[in-house]
Amino acid sequence: MxxxxxxxxxxxxxxxxxxxxxxxxxxxxxxxxxxxxxxxxxxxxxxxxxxxxxxxxxxxxxxxxxxxxxxxxxxxxxxxxxxxxxxxxxxxxxxxxxxxxxxxxxxxxxxxxxxxxxxxxxxxxxxxxxxxxxxxxxxxxxxxxxxxxxxADGAHVHVAPADAVLYELHVRGATMRHPGVPAELRGSYLGVSHPAFVDHLRRLGVTTLSLMPLAHRADEARLLKLGLSNYWGYSPIAWFAPEARYASARAGASALAECREMVDALHAAGFEVLVDVVFNxxxxxxxxxxxxxxxxxxxxxxxxxxxxxxxxxxxxxxxxxxLNLAEPSVLRLVMDALRWWVRHMGVDGFRFDLAPALGRDAQGFSPHAAFFAAVAQDPVLSRVKLIAEPWDIGPGGYRLGQFPAPWQEWNDRFRDGARAWWLTSGVARGGFVHALAGSSEVFRHGARGPLAGVNFMTAHDGFNLRDLVSYRQRHNLANGEHNRDGHAHNLSTNAGVEGESDDPAVLALRLRLRRALLATLALSLGTPMLLAGDEIGHSQRGNNNAYCQDNDITWLDWEHAEAGLADYVARCLALRRRHARLRQDRWLSDTEVCWLHPDGDALSPQDWERVDKRAFAAWLPDGGAGCELLLLFNPDTTPHRFTLPAAEGGPWRLVLRSDVDLIASVLGEDCVLPAHCLWVAERGGAHTLLA
CATH class of the missing domain: 2.60.40.10 (Immunoglobulins)
Structure with missing residues (x-):
């Protein structure tokens, strides 16, 4: 001593x-x-x-x-x-x-x-x-x-809320196996900003990268003894220091310099950059x-x-x-760190892990807590995007819909409603339409609109999309916790076979379901978020809690990317951009949408609660782009015949279908929608084929 x-x-x-x-x-x-x-x-x-x-x-x-x-x-x-x-x-x-x-x-x-x-x-x-x-x-x-x-203020990228499409990714896992990224840059900050990866993002049509935690971390001793690490990064110890493990393999590489270089390059390519932060x-x-x-x-x-x-x-x-943000000095640490990431690293906003913890004091959570007030009045932070994960495990910890405007919130109600609709038959039309129309029962207060909800089918936590339709049960033995960790309630399906399969019928059903889920995400009111790797068919082998897997379980498998799936995602997002009605930040009125039974009649009150024969149509007489929009949904195991709305607008043109690749076609007075399927048709306006 x-x-x-x-x-x-x-x-x-x-x-x-x-x-x-x-x-x-x-x-x-x-x-x-x-x-x-x-x-x-x-x-x-x-x-x-x-x-x-x-x-x-x-x-x-x-x-x-x-x-x-x-x-x-x-x-x-x-x-x-x-x-x-x-x-x-x-x-x-x-x-x-x-x-x-x-x-x-x-x-x-x-x-x-x-x-x-x-x-x-x-x-x-x-x-x-x-x-x-x-x-x-x-x-x-x-x-x-x-x-x-x-x-400089002008160097930041601020995507209008109506245009934002988030893409959640891990800096290391995104490019560790990307063949177009030079070996010395793979898995690094500079790998994410390399043209080979940036070009992929641009082709998809995403606007905003939501990067998993970048702050320097200390892995748990339990994991280190198992030869593992806290790969996700939710174990911070230095909130101002970019994680050194994401620096490139170049001689003299600096995590600080390369992190800033990554953000600058992404800005130059037109992308908004958000960072997941852990202050709980x-x-x-x-x-x-x-x-x-x-x-x-x-x-x-x-x-x-x-x-x-x-x-x-x-x-x-x-x-x-x-951490106790009710203490001024702790709040100061958090505010100083956030401002530093905006001013000196250039990020354009944040996703806050377990955000209710940031608004807790001895009396519990409050949307008027010191942290939210401090951010709202701050001349730097009040101008950036703020997204809450609206739950923690404390008393009354589920706070979806209770954060102050202009905060956005991860919307697990959308996730669960959409999954149950397509995968488990566990929700009636009414529950699914609430999700499709922006979860108004959650966000329709305090002048908040649909874009307050960040919709997602999958995220880093839980099954990714391919595993969501390939596994009923979690398979987390690699984590060393005897398969007890991770969510047990996934609203997933295995399409008849648990895990990998070479059965053509099983593979076809899984692809159809994934495409229906992706289209639903793109075409729902709210702010969509895509999980990196879902667009190329990456699998985590059934691991729904891969927080400690810094290996090919989580590193995206670009070599075996699924043919055509990324192009399909791009078509879905192009359709979203084309129709302003799908991106609006106000709730749909009865004059803006008609909910129809497959026979063409308006849905009756009892139809909303049926859990069998759930097929329906959503008709938007003014979908934007000077044309009408018709969405046809059939989550059932049998086909359904639809009678299409008749008007003077001309024939319906099929512009997207989730069951097979689209062949340009004009629909007649009716059509048969296959099982587990979503179709989109347009009428009027300047026609642009999205196939």
Missing amino acids: SPPACTPPALGAGRPWPLGATPTEGGVNFAVVAPDATGVELCLFDDQGCTELVRLALPANTHGIWHGCLPGAGVGLVYGLRVHGPWSLAHGHRFNPAKVLLDPYAREVVGRYDGSDLFLGHDPAHPHRPDGRDNAAVALKARVVAEPPPV HSAELDEHGPTLSLRGIANRLYHHLRPGDAAHYENWSGCGNV
Whole structure:
């Protein structure tokens, strides 16, 4: 515990802002929030972060912020923190100066957490006591860096809500197996912005990339012991530092520089860039987890602790701890990080993991919580896209439809209604139409429109599209949790055979169902989101919780991309762009849509609740583009004959069908719609064949 022997430089008082390490003309200013600490030491290391060179006590404390300025220091300096204070679990204090801690404002992290018990702040044999072993040689440290210059306002891409089509992807998995991306760039930030991948996105017609978490992470010790990692990235430890594992294999590659380069290149190609952020918990997990940063700096400040039992954490995240954004200093960390990603990394918005946790205090969730108010008034963040995952596992944690405008929300009601309609016969017409028409029962309040809902059939969490029609049960044994993890309720089907099949009838049915689901996603009111890989038929072998699979289970299989499927997705999205009525942000009125029985009559009240013979049509007399639009749905196992609406508009032209590739055709007064099928027809307007 004694400091290294050398003559330390003198620290000036510096200033309590900005937080973190900030290069100045005369040196580097350091500032860290630790209001309950009795002292904070700045520990300087060699360039590799292995050898501690000197410890310097931060000389000033302004309202709980410890600060000091190191003269002559600059970019490249590697440092950590030792924070002194009481070890008092009953009061929520876990100070242990034997452990070097990572600055939560670090822009670049040196080292990697290996899961060893040397990172524990508590004695593993006696958890109520502090661990006295020094971990300086292996601890995570920060490197002082020069921040990228701010992005000009005009360089951001802001896609109009009515035009947005999201594409959720993992930076590593998207291009690890892409043959058109050079080997040294595969699985990296620069792989995502490589022309071979960008051209694919452009052909699809997506507008907005929703990138899974990019913040530097620390994998759980349990996973590391199994030879796995938290591949998805929902285990953050440094919210300002882009994950180093996504840097390219080029010599001297910098995650910070390449992440910014990726965003700039995507902007130049016209794409909007959103990033999934995790501010509900940290990688330090529960009271048995490691002491890496926040826990050792200001445990009681940063976390929701159990009332009357401050030795334990609330676990509304399911990951062991929950950050307390009701505390101003914690809220400041989150706001500073978000602004940094917008201003210095150039991102255009965020998807917030387990977003109800961000609006919780001792009284529970509120849409008027400090975090939502802070974002709404912020001159930078109030202008970007904000998307909530509207649930956590805390009390009353399901909050779909309860976030304030202009927030958007992942709409699992759409997902479940559409899946049940096409795959399990588990919903009547009424339930499906609610999903198709934008989930008005959820979002029709507070001047919110259909685009508030982000519709998805699949996402990173759960079955992907191919597996959704190939497996009834999860197959997650590779995760090392005895197949107990992941959702058990998937509303999936296997089309008669569990898993892979070479039966032509089974394969044909699976393809028909997938195409119907994709068309439904594209043609429903709301903001559509496509999961990367669904358009090429990638399978995760039935794993519906592949969070720890950094391998060919999750790496998209471009070599075996399914012929024609991406072209079909592109046709669906082109049809959506063509018809403004499908993209509007107001609810359909009775004059804008007619819901019809296959015989051509309007659906009666009892027809809405039938769970057999569920086929129906949606007729939009003014679908946009100066023409009428007719959507025909048959989720049943038998064909249905449809009588088509008659008018003076001329014949109906078939422009999309989910059962087979479209051959240009004109429909007569009626048609027979095959089983498990969706057709789209147009009448009037300038005809553009979408086949």
